Amino acid sequence: MSTVENTLQQELPYKWTQTLSDVTVTILSDTPVRSRDLLIKIETDSLLVRNKTTDKTYIDGKLHASIKKSNSIWSIEDGKNIVIELAKLKNQEWWKCVIQGHPEIDTTQIKPENSQLSDLDGETRSMVEKMMFNQRQKAQGLPTTDDMDKQNAYKKFMEENPNFDFSQAEFK
Known part of the structure; x- marks a missing residue:
């Protein structure tokens, strides 16, 4: 990732990583959070993450690409970290960003994890x-x-x- 990309990514209210099959979004909250404090809507094409108590919106927008809503989950880790696992609808595709309009990464610089031939589609x-x-x-x-x-x-x-x-x- 270039210095500019790195700076832009650090300015986001979340950190994210991806594999060919999923995207993991981690939101580091300033204060402890409980599930009842949160409004999280994971839709096929959009994501909303808001703290109802503080009225702070972390993410609200259209996803880079469609996801499998039924296979996507969220959890709270260490009482502060909101972790969202989004299952990509199209495997074998790198995302440039999580939310459209947010800073993009250069996907040609991604070093993919090793995959098995059995993970690939027939063609x-x-x-x-x-x-x-x-x-x-x-x-x-x-x-x-x-x-x-x-x-x-x-x-x-x-x-x-x-x-x-x-x-x-x-x-x-």
Whole structure:
């Protein structure tokens, strides 16, 4: 995170972290809080966090992206910290901010946690497995899937055209 991003993030009334599947928002209250003191509304596209006793609003706005409302929870830790776990609707997506209009982070600088192939959806998993296979093949000096496809197409063409002379042909 750049110095400017870091400064802007520190000015927010909350701290936040994320994984590919969820966002954790932590609000550090100046005074002890109880659940009955709080008004917390977690909606699919918005979040409201207000202390009813002090009438202080910590967060009130539209979320960066939709969440799974039924899988999102909040709790109070150490009597002061309000912790909100938001389950992202779209896994495998980094958020630039929690609330639209709030300072954004550069998501290209995020170093993702290690994930298992089993965590990926079918299409993504297939693509990653193909890339891993091609990388191993290249490292061993063997043909990649694209090379094999070209070779198979060439063989098929030769079989379908036995009268052509391919002895002087060069293929790249």
